Amino acid sequence: MLPSSSSPEIGTEVLKLEHVGLVRGGRPLLIDVNLTVHAGERWAVIGANGAGKSTLLSLCGAVQHPTSGTVDVLGARLGRVEIRELRTHIGHVNPRHPLQSPLPILDVILTGLTGSVEKMMRWEPTAVESARALELATLLGLGSKLAEPWTTLSQGERGRTLIARALITDPALLLLDEPSTGLDVAAREQLLETVDHLVSVRPELATLLVTHHLEELPSSTTHAALVTDGRISAQGLAREVLTTEAVSESFNYPIRISEHEGRWSARAGR
Numbered sequence: 001m002l003p004s005s006s007s008p009e010i011g012t013e014v015l016k017l018e019h020v021g022l023v024r025g026g027r028p029l030l031i032d033v034n035l036t037v038h039a040g041e042r043w044a045v046i047g048a049n050g051a052g053k054s055t056l057l058s059l060c061g062a063v064q065h066p067t068s069g070t071v072d073v074l075g076a077r078l079g080r081v082e083i084r085e086l087r088t089h090i091g092h093v094n095p096r097h098p099l100q101s102p103l104p105i106l107d108v109i110l111t112g113l114t115g116s117v118e119k120m121m122r123w124e125p126t127a128v129e130s131a132r133a134l135e136l137a138t139l140l141g142l143g144s145k146l147a148e149p150w151t152t153l154s155q156g157e158r159g160r161t162l163i164a165r166a167l168i169t170d171p172a173l174l175l176l177d178e179p180s181t182g183l184d185v186a187a188r189e190q191l192l193e194t195v196d197h198l199v200s201v202r203p204e205l206a207t208l209l210v211t212h213h214l215e216e217l218p219s220s221t222t223h224a225a226l227v228t229d230g231r232i233s234a235q236g237l238a239r240e241v242l243t244t245e246a247v248s249e250s251f252n253y254p255i256r257i258s259e260h261e262g263r264w265s266a267r268a269g270r
């Protein structure tokens with residue numbers, strides 16, 4: 001079954017991984033991963049370098065299949081559905097977006113509709129699609145930069161353009177892989193405000209955000225999963241998971257965690 005509506009009601013299961021394993025090159029990258037995400041939940045995925053966070057996100061984004069176990073995305077089981085169609089219901093923001101040409105911001109956003117990196121030859125958006133791209137550019141604070149080419153955009157502008165691109169199909173699930181990479185503190189804060197604003201206008205949207213830094217979590221974060229050596233070592237409500245003990249164990253290093261008004265910080269715990 002493919003999703004019939006891209007806006008499931010709050011509380012509906014949008015993602016379910018059961019006993020998922022992924023092996024590449026004879027090496028287990030994910031081991032017995034179980035994770036359920038409901039519409040309206042904002043998940044943080046935290047873990048050390050090489051723990052398996054991006055690999056986990058690639059399964060959630062129907063980019064690759066598990067070696068064992070089952071992955072259900074928006075009610076569709078990977079391996080049983082046309083994944084290109086499924087991907088149009090998922091917004092996936094990848095900081096390594098491979099665009100090389102000077103496409104203007106609006107055209108970059110519109111490539112989300114064709115699922116391509118470059119503008120597809122002979123493809124033209126409808127008036128409604130162009131208007132939606134403009135609306136999203138404005139929502140993401142890019143209204144004054146619409147004609148700017150991708151090649152001269154700052155990292156922050158690129159990040160916001162990619163979020164708008166991911167949203168143009170009105171996805172039910174938004175995957176953000178290290179969206180703050182390379183941003184200065186002001187650009188990072190603007191991006192986090194944008195994510196918070198986004199979820200206030202689309203409360204049913206489910207998000208999974210991968211980050212190395214707890215300071216980069218938006219205050220709208222509700223849940224967290226700690227990825228440790230290919231396993232999910234803790235998951236649940238962010239306040240119950242992002243504890244000094246659990247994070248120190250996951251990173252195998254003493255880290256003191258604190259939280260103030262929904263924002264997190266981490267310091268060496270010695």
Ligand SMILES: Nc1ncnc2c1ncn2[C@@H]1O[C@H](COP(=O)(O)OP(=O)(O)OP(=O)(O)O)[C@@H](O)[C@H]1O
Pocket residue numbers: 024025027029047048049050051052053054055056212
């Ligand atoms: N196709 C592949 N074949 C073999 N190993 C792979 C493949 N893809 C990823 N890996 C390995 O899997 C491990 C997990 O990678 P992944 O990118 O998911 O980690 P991560 O938690 O996102 O790391 P980082 O924080 O450094 O970005 C890494 O050791 C990586 O080298």
